[in-house]
């Protein structure tokens with residue numbers, strides 16, 4: 001499967017994502033600089049990595065969301081291509097309007113960097129099909145703006161439509177309803193704060209993140 005990783009000034013998890021994607025797909029991802037206006041053809045996944053794009057100035061992800069490449073990402077997402085945003089990537093996707101809600105400063109005002117328990121709420125999406133519904137997995141978080149907020153109506157809609165992909169099994173950052181990852185209405189865009197790309201091989205202390213990428217591979221055929 002051909003994949004692309006979008007890179008912004010200040011991205012710092014782009015290489016983690018590239019190594020994970022290459023490990024799972026067997027093909028090196030194409031790294032796409034934010035100033036590009038077009039994405040390579042034939043992609044099975046666009047990945048938006050974690051980091052501190054534009055130094056988190058203004059709001060995390062706000063400036064990156066206005067990069068030239070994000071128009072192409074939005075077009076591909078509208079066409080049904082899987083788009084995965086992790087951590088800062090999740091922040092970028094909410095700021096770009098591809099996902100609802102926003103990521104605010106953690107409730108404790110601290111940078112949280114540790115393993116957390118996540119429950120898989122929806123195991124039917126392209127990203128979560130290799131997990132069992134209700135399964136608990138362990139994946140690391142590393143962020144200061146992971147506190148997911150949205151109005152009650154949006155939260156109810158996300159829950160009602162099965163668009164909460166992952167939920168924290170414990171209090172982590174103050175996120176509404178302990179939401180850790182959400183899907184767009186079509187189910188082809190996932191944003192999540194925890195880092196599955198850092199749980200790919202035994203040396204990482206576990207492989208719980210690997211199945212997310214394997215599920216996508218299965219769909220791409």
Ligand SMILES: NC(=O)CC[C@H](N)C(=O)O
Pocket residue numbers: 013049050051052053056060086087088089142143144145146
């Ligand atoms: N690891 C990351 O992507 C960090 C995301 C973001 N800059 C934050 O700290 O909230």
